[in-house]
Amino acid sequence: MAPDQLQRLVTRWLAPWPTLAGAEQAHLLELTDTLVHQLRWEAASGFEVTDTMRVAVAAHAALLVVSFDDGLQSYHDVSSVIMHPSTIVRRGTKYVGDGMWSDDDDPVIGEAVHRGPVLVSWDAAAQQAREPWRGENVLLHEFAHRLDMLDGISDGTPLFDDAGQLDDWVRVCTQSLRRLRAHDEPSVLRNYAETNPAEFFAVATEVFFTRPTALREENPDLYRVLRDYFRQDPAARRPMY
Ligand SMILES: [Zn+2]
Structure with missing residues (x-):
């Protein structure tokens, strides 16, 4: 894909794009381009993955890790991204949390499978990308799960080098929840x-990436631990809306 085409699509689909500093934008484009080419893209039967979808998904994944030393390493175990046209219905027996299992059909708009694929409902992802002020974004959501899973368990605590930062994170998130x-x-x-x-x-x-000011106002401690983890301060950038 030509660089200007890539940038045009990122500008259109990634709401925080205009608020990023020049160096962040340049790095985000690089990461997005690499993810577009390195990830394996699949479509649900009868559906087709387009450049628009690849760039929209990759740009959100890239935003989460744009300030990490080696951001792409975070996604090394994503086996593929599977695009669905709309709601994904999970069938069969599934773990639903709190020691409970269910056989009910389970409609979802996305799913992150540990060391497996990321599933995305394109109509939900596109709708949410167009209305970022609502504070919901399945792409940021599912790739956040991948960051959480890097230590082997999905428990809301991603990897930290610093023990003090880890303690702070666990304390603030536990209290906030x-x-x-x-x-x-x-x-x-x-x-x-x-x-x-x-x-x-x-x-x-x-919410940290789509409504940062509102989050900082409501829960400054939670905002702070997210800021320190992502090494980004979105509430300090110029307002998105
Ligand atoms: Zn989730």
Whole structure:
């Protein structure tokens, strides 16, 4: 893909793009280009993966890791990205958390499988990318799960080099999740964040990148640990909307 075509698609699909510094934009384009070429792209039967989809997905994955020393390493075990046209219905017996299993059909708009593929419903991803102010983004969500899974378990705690930073993270996230579950007050974090610590991290990541100022206002400690982990300060960038 020609560089200007790549940039045109990233500009169109990645809401925070105009708020990034020049060097961040350049690095994000590089990471996006590499992911577009290195990831294995598959489509559900009867569907076709387009350049637009590849760039939209790769740019969101790249945004999460743009400040990491070796961002692409974070996605080394993504076996493929499987694009579905709309809602994905998971059938068969599945673990639904809290020691429970279910045989019910389970409609989802995305899924991250440990050391396996990332599944995405394109209509949901496209709709959310067009309305970033709503604070929901399945692409940021599923790739956040991949970062969480890098230490082998999906528990809402990604990898940290620094033990102090890890302790701070666990303390703040545990308290924040407990508070969210205990109160019925409106929150920038939608109810799904209460499911378990892994979903809490994935939902918080969506909001951190799409509604950073609102998150910082509501829960400065949570904003701070996310900022320190991602090494990005989106609330300090110029406003997106
Ligand atoms: Zn999730």
